Amino acid sequence: MAVYTDIDDAALDGLLAEYDLGPPLVFKGIAEGVENSNFLLETPKGRYILTVFEKRAKPADLPFFMGMMAHLAEKGFPAPLPVPAKDGQPLRTLQGKPAVIITFLQGMSPRRPDIDQCRHLGAGLARFHRALDDFRMRRPNDLSIASWPKLWEGRAAEADALSHGLASQVSGDLEFLKANWPKTLPGGAIHADMFPDNTFFLDGKLSGVIDFYFACTDFLAYDIAVCLNAWAFERRGEYNLTKGRALIAGYESVRRLEPRERSALPVLSRGAAMRFFLTRLVDLASTPKDALVKPHNPLDYAERLGFHRQAKSPEDYGA
């Protein structure tokens, strides 16, 4: 949650002149997303979010994200719609950075998801996959298994400082994942980061999914594995089987898993935990100790890895 870029009046006026949205009535930086700067923008036409992409976003990836959001919104999936400017293009440049205005979605992000929310999330994830069936753009998952050894390189001491003996466990996990990662599974466009704070609920139902900036092309079941990690764990790496079962059942109420996808859930879940453990470990090392925005704790995901290491079968996840 961060606002990195300060937008001056002239820049905002210049940006809005490229649209048919009218003058700004409200403009406030909001604490949403950790990678980009986000602003609440209101005009006589409605409410919007202005996102300014900071240095971690690769400009070449942005058309994929824009295309995915537009495709979802078109299919009636509750994703923000990138608003086209007068020239028909949603991607703009603001103070030298890429920027986009997207529609505002109502709803509350669950802080501690309950069983019903897990079921709705699972069903929503399957609807998300289905809506993207005919989405033709592709973007490789640059945070999948091929990237992990490089993220891990030279970080054994940092891991052991977090928890004694963690480094050798992580090395073992990486070997296991390399030996057991599925070669082929049904694939397509995935969100890859559908954490509770990237979803909104209203009246108990999923009312919005945001933050598509890790979206990519990968195994659909990997997206379920990310969600199991993000939605079905309690503190200290305790897996809540009831939540996991609800999430998977919700998913299967819309799209049945193939047997090979079901079988792959344990290794995919272990891999998803590894991905978030490693990126958090890297972020922790690169964030000053006294920074106002605290990095996520990698230990949360080290503890999940501990569960995955013991799990033997899809049944252990509620599948």
Next chain:
Amino acid sequence: MAVYTDIDDAALDGLLAEYDLGPPLVFKGIAEGVENSNFLLETPKGRYILTVFEKRAKPADLPFFMGMMAHLAEKGFPAPLPVPAKDGQPLRTLQGKPAVIITFLQGMSPRRPDIDQCRHLGAGLARFHRALDDFRMRRPNDLSIASWPKLWEGRAAEADALSHGLASQVSGDLEFLKANWPKTLPGGAIHADMFPDNTFFLDGKLSGVIDFYFACTDFLAYDIAVCLNAWAFERRGEYNLTKGRALIAGYESVRRLEPRERSALPVLSRGAAMRFFLTRLVDLASTPKDALVKPHNPLDYAERLGFHRQAKSPEDYGA
């Protein structure tokens, strides 16, 4: 601009249960104010700002701020209204901290105020003073002249590090201010921090004033001096006489200055610049160098002090 406190679901639900506002539809941290945490809150009843007071706010002062906002809103001045809970009280406790829900005001904060905005701001400040004529609560200005020697104590080296020779100039200013500070002037409730980012404009007119958390009882003309410093300077301590003149003329279109208030403008303006220079100097020293939220630069106010040191008369300010 900061969100320091993270609010969990249970805490928010518990808070809203004390009100008749209905369930939350939107809840987002916003980058507004530097002293407290602020959240955009939407319910079926409307849009609000939830403010959670962080450690710098003194609980004993809060009823003064609440009373002032309520008084202003009642008089039709565009200030947020603290929303009373079911028990009639607006002040609550949230996760152990004082908190208040206030109404949401539309409008844009000027980043670089123009002449018209300065005139409207001046008139708005006078209407603000007038609306508070019969406000009976009192709070001493704990950042006025009596506090400055203590803020300055031990900081000469820090000042000289910012600009060679600044420390002796500041010491001279403090002596001058002590010898020349007015003993009596028309007084009352003042905002004391009506900077552009604490105001909103819509259609060129002042549509809102926020952030009452430095408000206090002091000379009314000191409030004008704060605004001249905040609204009428360009970069590098250049006073824009046209803006100053517009601000003062706007003020006098609603409330005429007495001759002794006019005469005091130079010393009050020098004092107001000193107040912001000193608190920024203190904040700079206490903010880690790599913090995400950059402290305001004290030099901006050192440069304004340079102007005030040369100014000889109210005419130099456009009065």
